[in-house]
Amino acid sequence: MLEIQDLHVKFHSRSHEAVAGVSLTIRDGEILGLVGESGSGKSVTAMSVAGLLPRRQCDYTGKILLNGQDLLHADRAQLRRIQGKEIGVVFQEPMSAMNPLMKIGEQVEEALLIHTTLTRQERRERAIAALTAVELPNPAGICEKYPHELSGGMLQRAMIAAAIVTGPGLLLLDEPTTALDVTVQAQILTLLKRLNQERGISMLFISHNLSVVRKLCGRVAVMQRGVLVEAGETEQVYAHPENEYTRHLIAAIPTRTRKEEQP
């Protein structure tokens, strides 16, 4: 279980807090959606959890407890053990998150190199298993390819493989389908749902797209200017949004999409 308690993050270069007192819980096995307009603090929240805050450029307070251990104030060595092993991270742009000069196989294996004492052959076997789990065809062949040889959707699958290869209990997904076209996006959502159901991986799914969140997330939290303005069961929030800003977000979903998605 991940518990964020009263998280505040203020960058020195800014007058306002990027995150201004966020408390959130991700229960074991659930997918929590985090939505809100650009600049509302979603990514900074995820970076805080992932241990990726540029600590010298900001002040931060609060607690981020992963199974009781505070990640926000963990030292480098502790963070290194957790990041990439217990928490996997997938970002929006697979092309920029990947190293263009490294073959896919090596990149998927990287976390194993850092966190395990597996042999080269064992690492490759795990990588192939992870690439298989994300439904990439010919995983052994994919290992030998470079990022530019894959489509955006395939690359995002490879990124997800890299994030799950160590068997983390929690995945942080920051706009993971935003750069993809609608069909590919739907396939990735189906994949995430399956990984959640079959492996019980908990997920924090960040998106500015409410219809995507509705498909995937049992609960949703809505963020605006660094604070949570609404949180609850996704269907409940959709049916009876209490907050004015949430109502705006729901109203902004194209009507046709909303209709198609009525259960």
Ligand SMILES: Nc1ncnc2c1ncn2[C@@H]1O[C@H](COP(=O)(O)OP(=O)(O)O)[C@@H](O)[C@H]1O
């Ligand atoms: N490294 C940084 N230095 C200064 N300000 C930052 C930095 N990263 C993010 N911010 C600011 O923090 C706020 C929240 O950003 P972010 O979490 O990226 O928003 P979102 O992901 O919801 O679009 C924004 O005002 C953004 O400009």
Ligand SMILES: [Mg+2]
């Ligand atoms: Mg963001």
